[in-house]
Structures are given as C-alpha cells and as structure tokens.
Amino acid sequence: GIAEGCAVSMAAGMAKQGAIPVFAVYSSFLQRSYDMLIHDVAIDKLHVVLGVDRAGLVGEDGETHHGVFDVAFLDSVPGMTVLAPSSYAELAGMLEQAVLHVDGPVAIRYPRGGEGAYHGDAGPGHAAVLRQGSDITLVSYGILINDVLEAAELLAAEGVQAEVVKLNVITPLDPELVLESVKKTKVLLTVEDSAAHSSVGERLAAAVAEAGLRAKVLCRTSGDKFVTHGALSCLKQELGLDSAGIFRAALEEVRKHG
Secondary structure (H helix, E strand, O other), rough: OHHHHHHHHHHHHHHHOOOEEEEEEEEHHHHHHHHHHHHHHOOOOOOEEEEOOOOOOHHHHOOOEEEOHHHHHHHHOOOOOEEEEOOOOHHHHHHHHHOOOOOOOOOEEEEOOOOOOOOOOOOOOEEEEOOOOEEEEEEHHHHHHHHHHHHHHHHHHHOOEEEEEEEOEEEEEHHHHHHHHHHHHHHEEEOOOOOOOHHHHHHHHHHHHOOOOOOOEEEEOEEEOOOOOOOOOHHHHOOOOOHHHHHHOOOHHHHOOO
C-alpha cells in the first residue's frame, strides 16, 4: 500500500534532525497528509520540500487523480510556500530555490507530462509579465500559461491587447504586479486548473476589492464539481480552460467594457 501521511511524518522527523527531505507525491494523495502537514511539519516550521506531482488536470488517470485541491488546502497551512513552475527550466530553478533558499515547508507543484511551448525562466520573483497589453489582464500559473499565451495571440488578431501575468509563487500570494496591470486594463481574467473555492482567482479578486479598484474580475477554474475521466484536451475544452475558451471569455468581456 501507500502511506503518504507516514511519509510526511517521516520527512518531519528528518527535518527535525537537520536533513532537508524532498518528498515526491501525487497531488491527490497529498490530501491524505493534511493532518501531518499541520501538526508534524508546519507547527514546528520545519523545512520539508514537497514535490507535488500530477498538479491540475490529469486526464486519463480519472476523477480520483485530478490534482485540483492542493492550491486551496496548501494555502491554508501557516508558513507554507507554494511554487508553480511553467517549464522544465523553471522546475529546476524552483527546486534549487526550495531546497536552498526557502525556510519552512515548501511545495513545488507540477503537472503530469511535459512542458508546452513556453520554455522560459521567469526568474526568482513572485510574478512576471510575459506580454504587455492594455485591454485585459490574463493571469495564470503552471502549464496553463501556454493556453493563456495562445489566447493572447488570438486576441491580438482581433485587435485586443492582453497583458499576460504569470505567477511563480501562489502561496504566499503577492498581488502587486497583477494590481498594477488591472489599474491599467480594468478587466482581470484568471485561469487555473484548480477547484473554484479558495482558488488563486478568488484571492486576487479579494485583493482587487481591497485595493479599491473598479474592475471586472472573472475566474476560470475546474469548477465546484468533480472533474470526470477524459483526455486532457477534451477536459480543458469542456471547462473553458483551453486557448479557444480563454479567448472567447476574454473577447466577450472586453467588448462588454469597450
């Protein structure tokens, strides 16, 4: 059998003795370790690194394996840092950052499968602007940044200039770069393959409201129901998380506020 709760407790014990354990675990199985993350790791502020595999939608692995809940439950753990690489280069850099430069518990979430067209390395900051624009702010993280960049190209063909902000760190969330963009565009569309409740989009919407900005905020997520089994491309299309769905949602909103 598998015993993720025991593995997190063992990692805590190793960290307590001065080691820096790296525990690679599926996102959906990390759910079994929530109690141990709280009581064995976080309370003592121990430096345990979690390699959160199968983050986001996983297609053919089925509805029990979609990693759509870790964004919410990891954000609730005090002292937790969550890194979200979008390419192999960023994964390598963030692993080094997690092991050598982050204190306390830290998770690096990455998807099943390879990378997309984005091969860049956004650097060590909390966020980066990948594309300048003035009509709408598109925000995402992880592998979905590829669909967002494709959507931005489609929007450009329609005369809509989308600013694309990629988040590198989603917990703790620093909204400064997003807020600066929204001050200019007045429209924010967040895109993430995670559950709707306690999503990054919800947190950014709260940050926009707290900043007193008059802006329209739309959150695209995997929804508030269990995602079924299916090919990844079909699931993204069904949920509106592919480039075409993002393009349509953004274009409709820009034309409403144009």
